[in-house]
Amino acid sequence: MSVLRRFAAVLRDGVRIWWLAPVIPLLIVLPEFAQHVAEIRLGMFDGGEIARAAASDPARWVFGYTKIAGLLLAILATIRCWGSHGRPQRWWNLRDVRWSAVALALLLIALSAVPGWLVEPVLGDPWTPVIDVVLMLAALPSLVLLVAGLAGDRDVTLRAAFATRAGWLSALRMIVFAAAVWTPLQWLHGANHRWAMGAAEPVVWALMVWDSLVVGLLATMAGTALHHGWRLPEGRRSGVLAAA
Numbered sequence: 001m002s003v004l005r006r007f008a009a010v011l012r013d014g015v016r017i018w019w020l021a022p023v024i025p026l027l028i029v030l031p032e033f034a035q036h037v038a039e040i041r042l043g044m045f046d047g048g049e050i051a052r053a054a055a056s057d058p059a060r061w062v063f064g065y066t067k068i069a070g071l072l073l074a075i076l077a078t079i080r081c082w083g084s085h086g087r088p089q090r091w092w093n094l095r096d097v098r099w100s101a102v103a104l105a106l107l108l109i110a111l112s113a114v115p116g117w118l119v120e121p122v123l124g125d126p127w128t129p130v131i132d133v134v135l136m137l138a139a140l141p142s143l144v145l146l147v148a149g150l151a152g153d154r155d156v157t158l159r160a161a162f163a164t165r166a167g168w169l170s171a172l173r174m175i176v177f178a179a180a181v182w183t184p185l186q187w188l189h190g191a192n193h194r195w196a197m198g199a200a201e202p203v204v205w206a207l208m209v210w211d212s213l214v215v216g217l218l219a220t221m222a223g224t225a226l227h228h229g230w231r232l233p234e235g236r237r238s239g240v241l242a243a244a
Contacts, residue, residue: 006228006229007177007228009228010177010181010221010225010229011221013082013228013233014217014221014223014224014225015217015220017078017224018220020081021077024077024081024220025216027070027074027077028070028071028073028074028215028216028219029212029215029216030212031066032067032070032211032212032215032216035060035063035064035066035067036209036211038059039060040201040205040208042057042059042060044060045196045199046198047197067215071219074219074220074223075219075222075226076150077091077092078219078220078224079150079151079226080094080097080151081223082223082224082228083147083150083233097149097152098148098152098154099149101145101146101149101156102149105145105146108145109139109142109146111139112135112136112138113132113135140172140175141161141167141170141171143174143175143226144156144161144167144174147174147226147230148161151227170229170230170231174226174229174230176229177226177228178222178226180225181218181221181222181224182222185217188214189215189218192208192210192211192214195207196211
């Protein structure tokens with residue numbers, strides 16, 4: 001399957017999941033909207049000093065941390081949904097998840113950030129960012145292992161992810177697809193806040209409701225991009241580690 005056809009499947013399924021498994025987008029839509037309610041009540045969109053004070057209010061950050069957790073859960077649940085052996089409605093059944101592969105992938109991703117953190121006091125700029133980028137690229141196949149583990153695939157091993165051409169191609173495709181859907185939706189997310197600043201209250205509420213849906217779409221699109229970049233759901237798959 002061509003890369004463009006595979007990416008078209010990402011765009012289709014990133015929306016389709018909203019009615020196949022509607023609980024998944026709600027994992028982020030609800031905490032995102034709760035934060036917006038707090039922001040409006042704190043006066044964050046009034047502009048001036050009130051807005052700046054509201055932006056750093058501890059109450060807002062409590063909702064912010066909840067939102068981040070919801071975003072991560074929604075992305076992981078989306079991956080799980082498409083990896084549920086052709087039964088997306090049963091994404092919540094975790095019995096076949098390869099927890100060892102998931103844990104190993106998360107460990108490798110976390111470890112890739114440690115060297116840059118350790119050498120920053122010694123090397124500083126510009127070398128620390130270079131080290132971070134190099135190690136991030138070196139750890140890319142960890143994403144393949146993570147998604148395969150969540151999908152319950154027992155054929156994708158650490159060696160298959162890191163030591164094969166298909167593993168690296170899948171990892172690169174996952175990153176490109178995720179960036180392609182994340183970038184415009186993240187821009188729209190930021191624009192919604194700019195448009196709401198100083199606007200009339202009904203406009204602010206409408207924009208924040210819309211923004212909550214945008215963030216929900218961002219999560220389902222990103223999770224779908226990561227999964228479909230690895231392989232398509234059953235019935236549309238192209239090998240265990242399909243090459244581009």
